[in-house]
Amino acid sequence: MEFTITADEYRRLCALIYEESGIALGEQKTSLVVSRLSKRLRELGLATFTEYYEKVTTDRTGEEFTRMLDLISTNKTDFFREPKHFDFLRERVLPECSRTKRIRIWSSACSSGEEPYTIAMTLYDSVENPAEWDFKILASDLSTRVLAKAAAGVYDEERVRMLPPDMVKRHFLKGRGERAGLVKVKPHLSGMIQFRRVNLMDERFPIKTPLDVVFCRNVMIYFDHDTQETLVNKFHSYIKPGGYLFIGHSESLQWITHPFKLIAPTIYRKET
Numbered sequence: 552m553e554f555t556i557t558a559d560e561y562r563r564l565c566a567l568i569y570e571e572s573g574i575a576l577g578e579q580k581t582s583l584v585v586s587r588l589s590k591r592l593r594e595l596g597l598a599t600f601t602e603y604y605e606k607v608t609t610d611r612t613g614e615e616f617t618r619m620l621d622l623i624s625t626n627k628t629d630f631f632r633e634p635k636h637f638d639f640l641r642e643r644v645l646p647e648c649s650r651t652k653r654i655r656i657w658s659s660a661c662s663s664g665e666e667p668y669t670i671a672m673t674l675y676d677s678v679e680n681p682a683e684w685d686f687k688i689l690a691s692d693l694s695t696r697v698l699a700k701a702a703a704g705v706y707d708e709e710r711v712r713m714l715p716p717d718m719v720k721r722h723f724l725k726g727r728g729e730r731a732g733l734v735k736v737k738p739h740l741s742g743m744i745q746f747r748r749v750n751l752m753d754e755r756f757p758i759k760t761p762l763d764v765v766f767c768r769n770v771m772i773y774f775d776h777d778t779q780e781t782l783v784n785k786f787h788s789y790i791k792p793g794g795y796l797f798i799g800h801s802e803s804l805q806w807i808t809h810p811f812k813l814i815a816p817t818i819y820r821k822e823t
C-alpha cells in the first residue's frame with residue numbers, strides 16, 4: 552500500500568522533528584520522508600501519518616522518535632573518514648598537549664562509533680607510551696540505536712578491511728565460530744571512550760572540563776542557519792583557548808557569525 556501525507560500532516564511532523572533534533576526538512580523532502588517512513592507505518596499496522604504522529608508523540612520512552620529520526624537522517628560513517636582531521640590530531644594537537652600528556656576530545660555526533668574509535672586509534676598509535684597519557688573521549692549521538700552499536704564496538708570485518716592489517720590486529724579482536732566475520736574493538740581503545748546520549752539541541756552539554764577538540768562532522772548539514780550558529784557558538788564555550796572544532800568536509804561556517812579562526816579547511820581554532 553502506498554501512503555500519502557497531507558500538507559498539514561507533513562508540517563506537523565517536520566515541526567516535531569525540528570523542535571526535537573534541529574533537523575530542518577524543507578518541502579522538497581516530502582517524498583523522501585514518505586518513502587522512508589512508509590515501511591515503519593506498515594510494520595506498526597498504521598493507516599495514516601496522523602496515527603503515526605500520535606504514536607511518536609505518545610511514546611514516553613522516545614524510542615519511536617529515535618527510530619523515525621534514524622529512518623530520515625543518515626547515520627553513514629566510516630573509520631578514518633575525512634582523514635586529514637586525524638593527521639591534524641597527530642601532527643598538531645598531540646604535540647601541543649605533550650607537556651600535560653592530557654587530552655579531552657568530544658565526538659559529538661558519533662553515529663555507530665567509527666569516528667571516536669578512529670580518534671582513539673590515532674591517539675594510541677601516535678605516542679610512544681600511551682599508558683603515560685590521560686586520554687578521554689566523549690562520544691555522543693541523539694540516536695540511542697546507533698549509540699548502542701557504538702558502545703558494543705562490534706563491526707563486520709568488511710568495515711575495517713581498508714585499515715592496515717597490523718592496525719586491525721593491534722586494535723580489534725577477530726570473531727570465531729558464531730562470531731566469524733565480526734571484529735570487536737579491544738578494551739584499551741574502548742576504555743578511552745565514554746558513550747552518552749546528547750542532543751546537540753540541548754541548552755547545556757554534560758561537559759565540565761574544557762575540551763581540546765570537538766568533532767562535529769556531517770550533522771550540521773541537516774540544521775538551518777540559526778541552529779548552526781547557536782551550536783557553533785555553544786561549542787566555543789566548551790573548548791579551551793587554543794582548542795579546535797572540526798566540521799565535515801562538505802560543511803562550512805562561512806555564513807554564520809562565530810569567534811573561531813579558520814586555520815585549515817574545516818578546522819577552526821579558538822583563539823587565546
Ligand SMILES: C[S@@+](CC[C@H](N)C(=O)[O-])C[C@H]1O[C@@H](n2cnc3c(N)ncnc32)[C@H](O)[C@@H]1O
Pocket residue numbers: 571572573574624625626627628629632659660661662663666691692693694697749750751752767768769770799
Ligand atoms: C552522518 S552521521 C555523522 C557521523 C560522523 N560524525 C561522521 O562524520 O562520520 C550524523 C549523525 O548525527 C546524529 N544527529 C542528528 N541530529 C542530532 C542531534 N540533534 N544531536 C546529536 N546527534 C544528532 C544522527 O543520529 C547521526 O548519527
